[in-house]
Amino acid sequence: MEVTMIINGSSVTRDVEPRTLLVHFIRDQVGLTGTNVGCDTSSCGACTVHVNGESVKSCTMLAVQADGAEIKTIEGMASPSGELHPLQRAFQENHGLQCGYCTPGMVMAASSFLAENPHPTEQEVRHGLEGNLCRCTGYHNIVKSVLAAANETAEV
Amino acid sequence: MTVTEPKTSGGVIGTRMLRKEDPSLLTGESKFSDDLVIPGALYIALLRATVAHARIVSIDTSAAKSSAGVVAVYTYDDLKDDWAGPMPCAWPVTADMKNPAHFPLANGKVNYVGDGVAVVVANSKTAAIDAIEAIEVEYEELTPVLDLEDSVSDSTVIHQDLATNSSYLWELIPNKDAVDEAFSNAVHTVEERYIQQRLIPAAMEPRSLVVVPAPFGGDFTVYTSTQIPHILKVMLALTLGISETKIRVIAPSVGGGFGSKLNVYAEEVLALAIARKLRKPIRWTEERTENALATIHGRGQVQDIELAADANGKITAVRVNILADMGAYLQLVTPGVPLLGAFLYHGVYDIPNYSFSCTGVFTNKTPTDAYRGAGRPEATYAIERAVDALARKMGVSAIELRRRNFIPKEAFPYPSAAGLTFDSGDYAANLDKALSILDIEPILAEKQARIDAGSTKVLGVGLSFFVEMCGLAPSRVLASLNYGAGGWEAATVRILPTSKVQVVTGTAPHGQGHETSWSMIVADKLGISPDDIEVLHSDTAIAPYGMDTYGSRSLSVGGSAIHLATEKVLDKARAIAAHQLEVSADDLEYSNGTFAVKGSPEKAYPLAAAAFEAFTAHNLPDGMEPNLEASVTWDPPNFTFPYGSHFAVVEVDTETGKVELVRYLAVDDCGNRINPLIIEGQIHGGLVQGIAQALYEEASYDAAGNLLTSTLADYLVPSATEFPFFELDHTVTPSPTNPLGVKGIGEAGAIASPPAIINAIIDALSHLGVSHIDMPASPQRVWETINNAGK
Numbered sequence: 001m002e003v004t005m006i007i008n009g010s011s012v013t014r015d016v017e018p019r020t021l022l023v024h025f026i027r028d029q030v031g032l033t034g035t036n037v038g039c040d041t042s043s044c045g046a047c048t049v050h051v052n053g054e055s056v057k058s059c060t061m062l063a064v065q066a067d068g069a070e071i072k073t074i075e076g077m078a079s080p081s082g083e084l085h086p087l088q089r090a091f092q093e094n095h096g097l098q099c100g101y102c103t104p105g106m107v108m109a110a111s112s113f114l115a116e117n118p119h120p121t122e123q124e125v126r127h128g129l130e131g132n133l134c135r136c137t138g139y140h141n142i143v144k145s146v147l148a149a150a151n152e153t154a155e156v
Numbered sequence: 157m158t159v160t161e162p163k164t165s166g167g168v169i170g171t172r173m174l175r176k177e178d179p180s181l182l183t184g185e186s187k188f189s190d191d192l193v194i195p196g197a198l199y200i201a202l203l204r205a206t207v208a209h210a211r212i213v214s215i216d217t218s219a220a221k222s223s224a225g226v227v228a229v230y231t232y233d234d235l236k237d238d239w240a241g242p243m244p245c246a247w248p249v250t251a252d253m254k255n256p257a258h259f260p261l262a263n264g265k266v267n268y269v270g271d272g273v274a275v276v277v278a279n280s281k282t283a284a285i286d287a288i289e290a291i292e293v294e295y296e297e298l299t300p301v302l303d304l305e306d307s308v309s310d311s312t313v314i315h316q317d318l319a320t321n322s323s324y325l326w327e328l329i330p331n332k333d334a335v336d337e338a339f340s341n342a343v344h345t346v347e348e349r350y351i352q353q354r355l356i357p358a359a360m361e362p363r364s365l366v367v368v369p370a371p372f373g374g375d376f377t378v379y380t381s382t383q384i385p386h387i388l389k390v391m392l393a394l395t396l397g398i399s400e401t402k403i404r405v406i407a408p409s410v411g412g413g414f415g416s417k418l419n420v421y422a423e424e425v426l427a428l429a430i431a432r433k434l435r436k437p438i439r440w441t442e443e444r445t446e447n448a449l450a451t452i453h454g455r456g457q458v459q460d461i462e463l464a465a466d467a468n469g470k471i472t473a474v475r476v477n478i479l480a481d482m483g484a485y486l487q488l489v490t491p492g493v494p495l496l497g498a499f500l501y502h503g504v505y506d507i508p509n510y511s512f513s514c515t516g517v518f519t520n521k522t523p524t525d526a527y528r529g530a531g532r533p534e535a536t537y538a539i540e541r542a543v544d545a546l547a548r549k550m551g552v553s554a555i556e557l558r559r560r561n562f563i564p565k566e567a568f569p570y571p572s573a574a575g576l577t578f579d580s581g582d583y584a585a586n587l588d589k590a591l592s593i594l595d596i597e598p599i600l601a602e603k604q605a606r607i608d609a610g611s612t613k614v615l616g617v618g619l620s621f622f623v624e625m626c627g628l629a630p631s632r633v634l635a636s637l638n639y640g641a642g643g644w645e646a647a648t649v650r651i652l653p654t655s656k657v658q659v660v661t662g663t664a665p666h667g668q669g670h671e672t673s674w675s676m677i678v679a680d681k682l683g684i685s686p687d688d689i690e691v692l693h694s695d696t697a698i699a700p701y702g703m704d705t706y707g708s709r710s711l712s713v714g715g716s717a718i719h720l721a722t723e724k725v726l727d728k729a730r731a732i733a734a735h736q737l738e739v740s741a742d743d744l745e746y747s748n749g750t751f752a753v754k755g756s757p758e759k760a761y762p763l764a765a766a767a768f769e770a771f772t773a774h775n776l777p778d779g780m781e782p783n784l785e786a787s788v789t790w791d792p793p794n795f796t797f798p799y800g801s802h803f804a805v806v807e808v809d810t811e812t813g814k815v816e817l818v819r820y821l822a823v824d825d826c827g828n829r830i831n832p833l834i835i836e837g838q839i840h841g842g843l844v845q846g847i848a849q850a851l852y853e854e855a856s857y858d859a860a861g862n863l864l865t866s867t868l869a870d871y872l873v874p875s876a877t878e879f880p881f882f883e884l885d886h887t888v889t890p891s892p893t894n895p896l897g898v899k900g901i902g903e904a905g906a907i908a909s910p911p912a913i914i915n916a917i918i919d920a921l922s923h924l925g926v927s928h929i930d931m932p933a934s935p936q937r938v939w940e941t942i943n944n945a946g947k
């Protein structure tokens with residue numbers, strides 16, 4: 001089956017098997033390997049991307065279901081000139097990542113969370129990221145990163 | 157040695173420098189093993205045992221062989237001539253340790269659910285997985301051995317040729333009579349049994365690998381998600397009979413390890429064997445369920461601990477007997493894990509009489525091995541809970557009892573009854589600092605007020621004062637423990653012609669930020685920008701020597717090697733500068749990239765000029781070799797002994813059994829601090845793993861030996877909602893045993909936190925008659941404990 005998506009601003013058309021998951025389409029067929037796979041029970045959130053602006057665990061969706069959609073992955077977050085997105089910057093400044101495996105999913109989940117709730121409390125951030133697991137950071141600095149990004153946006 | 161300020165000679169060490177690793181990880185540019193694009197690669201998938209203990213009657217692979225896209229299907233018999241030796245265990249802890257033959261695929265018998273039975277090679281991952289389902293195996297089931305005490309009874313023996321389920325008995329009993337006498341003279345004693353449940357390390361990146369054979373040269377490049385590229389290379393060479401010169405191991409970005417990637421796995425050996433057979437790249441990435449079944453587990457011990465004390469609560473002896481679960485086979489360092497804790501069951505206390513023994517036993521479960529802390533969390537948990545038990549029995553405060561028993565700061569370097577020399581410490585000062593931050597009185601008042609009001613939300617405060625031995629390790633000490641390798645670390649520092657600096661390290665980071673910290677060490681010494689420094693690692697062709705990353709060793713051993721190599725390269729540059737300035741090297745002082753003659757700063761020679769001079773070699777001192785490079789391999793003279801006080805404040809709902817962590821304060825002492833940002837991150841991560849052991853995680857099995865927690869939906873890796881912000885502070889007692897004065901911090905949080913949490917829960921419930929609870933303290937278990945108390 002042929003599917004067409006706008007991925008990080010560019011139109012992409014590929015043939016896919018009906019059973020191909022969106023995450024495998026993004027990684028294997030489009031070659032954007034920043035989106036990671038950490039489980040097979042939609043528990044970890046490492047595969048989180050934006051589909052039409054909403055954060056979605058891309059292992060829970062078939063590529064064909066995303067036909068015609070606009071997708072954003074971690075590779076689309078920094079500006080084309082390489083300037084980090086404010087959330088990416090906040091993650092670096094607050095040491096919100098260690099091994100970095102959960103990080104693309106965390107950043108994507110956090111960015112859609114902040115779009116919905118630009119001025120969250122600590123507890124709201126924790127609940128907003130509940131579907132994303134990290135084994136390295138103990139979440140402390142991830143939560144700090146998201147709060148810092150929220151404050152920065154608030155100041156702009 | 158007392159508390160001193162962090163060392164900041166060049167102004168870089170001690171700063172919160174942001175990590176160099178981050179931009180590429182944050183933008184998705186970093187490549188993990190599964191991200192690599194390898195044209196023409198074939199995929200392997202393993203058929204794994206679905207029963208815990210059985211003889212294989214037959215395996216029918218014919219349907220799988222004709223399945224679409226399948227290139228080959230192999231069982232043990234097909235590959236038995238492909239290995240030169242069994243899967244390696246590098247730590248034969250005793251001369252008569254029993255080690256069952258262990259091959260990448262099962263030889264006629266499976267010993268745990270997840271044991272490899274057959275491997276399919278296919279041209280896509282889905283084709284390989286589909287073909288797996290077409291393999292038929294007939295099993296003759298045997299009684300599974302699941303419980304440690306059952307195992308030790310030998311009522312069913314797993315490995316018949318060994319005739320017993322006990323792999324070894326390891327003892328550390330310097331003076332048995334003295335221990336017995338201390339117990340017979342004791343005024344107070346406690347005798348406790350604790351269970352260290354099995355844990356699944358669950359690094360977020362599953363294991364993943366690609367083996368790429370050179371089509372004609374017979375060389376192999378192994379890309380694999382490992383903590384130990386160097387050790388793995390040696391072991392692959394030995395296991396497969398391939399010359400070490402023909403194997404290059406590269407660990408690309410590695411998504412966490414926590415000990416679980418400190419191993420030589422069947423899939424690595426199989427992939428290399430098949431790549432050699434088929435002359436094709438072979439790749440494999442584990443499913444999360446395979447990670448739960450076939451990547452090592454951690455912990456798994458039954459601990460019996462007894463303390464003897466005099467009338468004042470001065471502890472006079474500790475006696476410990478451990479049953480340690482090896483799982484079905486011995487992996488790389490499985491038998492040695494309890495030994496890493498064996499010396500630490502007296503904790504931070506000056507206990508003169510010591511007795512430790514450990515029996516390692518086989519079960520029909522996933523093999524265990526090192527998981528964050530490896531042996532030391534177990535030891536810390538036992539002593540810190542037992543000290544609380546003693547305090548309760550004597551009716552004194554747990555804080556006061558600890559103070560009475562601390563190793564006094566004047567006693568360092570402290571020779572312990574277990575035979576170690578503790579490097580440095582000021583435990584009382586560390587505890588004082590923690591108490592001043594905690595402000596315990598209002599908490600205790602609130603706790604009492606809630607009890608008085610009959611509240612169902614009760615408070616508890618738990619303390620754990622931990623010490624660990626890390627910085628593995630002095631090679632001679634490892635030799636005395638029968639460990640199969642050394643504990644040194646190698647470093648090379650090169651100042652390139654343009655004066656940029658290359659650092660080559662034998663450490664293998666997987667989230668610890670070595671590129672950043674190692675740059676800081678060199679930048680601090682050379683007085684240059686960390687941005688001008690490149691750190692090369694995790695590729696055996698680029699960094700040929702290394703002992704890799706585990707046991708909180710990278711900074712104290714690897715960082716020290718880098719520090720010393722930097723000094724050495726600077727000495728060479730100094731000799732070049734002295735030659736150019738026609739002065740003696742002793743007359744030069746160095747700062748911020750320039751040598752200057754003492755007293756006449758106008759006579760100066762930049763490091764950059766020395767680098768270029770070393771490159772052109774036009775005018776070097778007689779006999780000096782060109783190029784500005786120095787290598788150091790450093791073997792530490794001792795372990796390091798980080799320590800600290802950790803306090804947990806919990807609220808327990810007595811109606812639901814739910815435990816909420818209200819506050820967590822950690823005051824750690826890891827010696828001098830290179831990058832506080834990274835140190836704090838390491839503590840946070842360790843804390844959550846330790847707290848998760850105390851409250852949530854357990855690899856549980858049913859009566860048939862099936863793992864019930866084989867997905868992340870069942871195994872409770874906690875999310876952000878379960879924790880408050882942690883409160884961290886520190887004291888600084890430099891280690892005198894390495895040139896940086898550092899101690900290591902990677903495991904501290906996971907070591908210290910479980911007893912702090914459990915002690916807090918018991919404290920919260922002690923007025924209800926609760927004096928014991930096992931981990932994980934799930935709501936159900938807490939609720940049952942409350943309801944059974946006093947019955």
Ligand code: FES
Nearest residue numbers: 038042044045059
């Ligand atoms: S890979 Fe999608 S949630 Fe884990």
Ligand code: FES
Nearest residue numbers: 098102134135136
């Ligand atoms: S940074 Fe390693 S899993 Fe989150």
